[in-house]
Amino acid sequence: MQQISLASSRQTVQHWISNAKEFCQLRPCEMAQAIGRSTWFQIGLLIGIWWLAAQLAAGLGVPQLGNVFGMAGLWLLLVNNRIHLKRVQAGAHWLIKHMLLFFIPAVLVVLDHQELLGWVGVKLFAIIVLGTLTVMACTALSIEWYLRLVRHRKAMQRLRHRQLRHSSTEA
Structure with missing residues (x-):
């Protein structure tokens, strides 16, 4: 070895x-x-x-x-x-x-503060989960919006290109 x-x-x-x-x-x-x-x-x-x-x-x-x-x-x-x-x-x-490495200190805090294992911890956990889901949903929606915008712009460019080609062949 x-x-x-x-x-x-x-x-x-x-x-x-x-x-x-x-x-x-x-x-x-x-x-x-x-x-x-x-x-x-x-x-x-x-x-x-x-x-x-x-x-x-x-x-x-x-x-x-x-x-x-x-x-x-x-x-x-x-x-x-x-x-x-x-x-x-x-x-x-x-x-x-390597994102997990940045979250290890947060897990160690729970070991130092036993009160987080009670009702306060449940509230904090709910807030963290809801916050994370909100951020993920907003990120997904903004990426989806951006991708649709890019597809729309490309489609408009293709349409303009076709119209220019079509008008040049008629002339």
């Missing part, structure tokens, strides 16, 4: 070294593109957007949480093509994939 893990560790290190050599041979613009595609850079970008939004919310004295501002800001950046989806997609997928 030890030999297998040692061999896989050597392969991993060799893989990193070969990637580093390939990276060093790139031109500066190719290096910037490679860094932008890196999952760790994308996670850092998402954290940076969250941090800036939290600082903005605190600086403005708005009672809204910074992460809500961050989500709205990221959405605006994506919709207006200021940030392309490729620049944050891998980082977002990694964060979603």
Whole structure:
């Protein structure tokens, strides 16, 4: 068992070294593109957007949480093509994939506060479940609305294209 893990560790290190050599041979613009595609850079970008939004919310004295501002800001950046989806997609997928790690501290709080196992805990659980369901429903509805909007725009473009083709053949 030890030999297998040692061999896989050597392969991993060799893989990193070969990637580093390939990276060093790139031109500066190719290096910037490679860094932008890196999952760790994308996670850092998402954290940076969250941090800036939290600082903005605190600086403005708005009672809204910074992460809500961050989500709205990221959405605006994506919709207006200021940030392309490729620049944050891998980082977002990694964060979603490892989301459970961010909830472990919340579970440990229950062990420290036994009162959460009584009526107060039932109320909190109901609020959390209803809140989660509300957020999931709103997210699903907004995604569905966006996808319908995109399909409608594509259909309108196809219709205009057909009308232009049809009018050019008549002339």
